[in-house]
Amino acid sequence: MIIATFNVNSVRQREAHLVRWLKARAPDIVCLQELKCEDHAFPRSEIEALGYQVETHGQKTFNGVAILSRFPITIEERGLPGFPDEQARYIEAVASLPGEKGAPGTAIRVASIYCPNGNPAPGPKYAYKRAFMAALMGHARALLALEEMLVLAGDYNVIPEPRDARNPDLWRADALFLPESRADFRRLLTLGLTDALRATTDSGGLYSFWDYQAGAWPRDNGIRIDHLLLSPQAADRLRGAGIDRDLRGAEKPSDHVPVWAELG
């Protein structure tokens, strides 16, 4: 099965891109971020027509997250537990996977996460980013104790390492690359989560975001900030991972592209 994360930067503006990509990549579960619309405005029927159950946690103008699934899903959380927040940045579901040849089915828990940007740092926005990450770590610890297949996927707004940026020195003072931000992300890994892409390759030059400005895309001035973090039970089934960077070259693209992992 393929599970993917995609920050669409307005699902209404990106509906055609999303449909085209869903048909081409054929992911089983998709985590979306930055819907930038309320639940009633989500292009639900178009996605359902492709065979997906659609669950949204939307908000007017900003933020908004969703989970699309070809398997039946039950929503566990809308909003990050222990972190009261007016901003729609977290949705969590459990998907029921069919068993093979009459064997009992299994389940996978999935969260779609839109971590705060945090700029400018320092300041209240950076404090909010740190608080969100702290709450996420607390919740991740509780979820890992369940010893389930678990995927925490989304836009983490963290560049984990220098090799995850074309020009790391340009990001030294940015909230996405400050040592404290990277430490927050590293603490998630220390809990026992695996960065799916990094489990499959040590290569640099693998980016998931290119700014709209200053010719970032043609210069390949990108950063890797969209991640799928796997519990040990999910990591054991990891068969591959990748980034669909071609979408960035489309007309009117999102500034992010989809990242995916295949679990056996």
Place this chain on the structure above:
DNA sequence: ATGCCTGCGGTTCGCAGA
């Protein structure tokens, strides 16, 4: 050193993003 670009809301500009 600053803005570049894009989306949104709601009006022709400000805010947010990263």
